[in-house]
Amino acid sequence: MAEMSDTKDMLKEEVRSFFKNLSWKKVLTFLFFVLLASIFWMMQIWRQKFDATYVIPIKYVNVPENIAFESDLPENIEVRIRDDGSTLINYYLTKRKDSLEINIKDALKEDKEKMIQGANLKKLIQDKFSSSTELLGYNPSYINYKYSALHEKKLPVIYDGYVRLASGYLLDGELTISPDSVMAYGTKAALDTLRYAHTVDDSLNNITSARKVRIAMQPKKGIKYFPGSIELNIPVDEFTQKDVEVPVTCINLPENLNIKLFPSSVKIPFFVGLRRYDDIDATDFKVIVNYNDIITSKETYLPVIIAEIPDYVQPKLPIPTEVEFVLEQK
Helix, strand or coil: CHHHHHHHHHHHHHHHHHHHHCCHHHHHHHHHHHHHHHHHHHHHHHHCEEEEEEEEEEEEECCCCCEEECCCCCCEEEEEEEEEHHHHHHHHHCCCCCCEEEEHHHHHHHCCCCEEEHHHHHHHHHCCCCCCCEEEEEECCEEECCEEECEEEEEEEECCCCEEECCCEEECCCCEEECCEEEEEECHHHHHCCCCEEECCCCEEEECCCEEEEEEECCECCEEEECCEEEEEECEEEEEEEEEEEEEEEECCCCCEEEEEECCEEEEEEEEEHHHHHHCCHHHCEEEEECHHHHHCCCCEEECEEEECCCCEEECCCECCEEEEEEEEC
16 A cells, blocks of 8 residues: 555656646747647638538428328428538528428419429529529429319218216217317328328326317327317316205106105215216206006115216215005005
8 A cells, every 4th residue: 555655646746746847838829829720720611612412301381271282392402502611500500490481372373284393493492692602403393282182071070089087087978079070181082081080099198177188189090180280178176975865756657646655755875077076956857756656566666767967076876775655546
């Protein structure tokens, strides 16, 4: 350990001695000339002309929904340009992502050939650069947007997914879709096979609050949907239990008979959202027994049936589930 410590001390001393004896005046003079040479080199590069390649993304706007292009439209155009170093460096350092915007709707009105080429395309590209930049070439050299007209059909939307609520929550009404129908564009033969437009299988789990979710339409080859997505409205509320006492009525009873039920009313336990707890009472329910069950059975009791119930509650079995009866002649 002592030898290692001595070695470290010797190295430190040698380094200290090297920098102490170094001629800093010569070093600084050398570094000055290096810096000066670098500045002259950069100035030369700054003014010198260079060739470069630049890729511009293409953005197509105002594309009519009822047309289909005969070939895929290019997503980018590769441009060869020439300019001084300062301008080219500026292009790349600023990371310009300006799109070459093509208005299809306007182009369809003005150009019968359904193609952008020559001076028209060159002007679109040149406008993306400064006036000093020389345009050497570009690829593709033209943009072909020939199309075929599509047929259209209005289709109701089906949500192809599941909504699973977290424990302690229930739907406070029905799931709704907006819009409930979309326009489908395609060939007549393809549209004739469709009766509904389906969304993607986007199942939602552990939902604990009301929400609106954007769901995309399920892609189908040769078919375009507009709009391309719908909004799924999920009404959710935290639930609690409530009971109501509901009188039992008998249906299909002959006019010459009276019936007495024991008990004459039953308790209906159910789950309801907290927001609607005070809005619901026994009048929102209807409980029945069916006289026809007496004809087909020899029992002295009838099963209780919950005939009407609000759609935003989850009922449990009535208490009791059966009632005894006595028939009397009028």
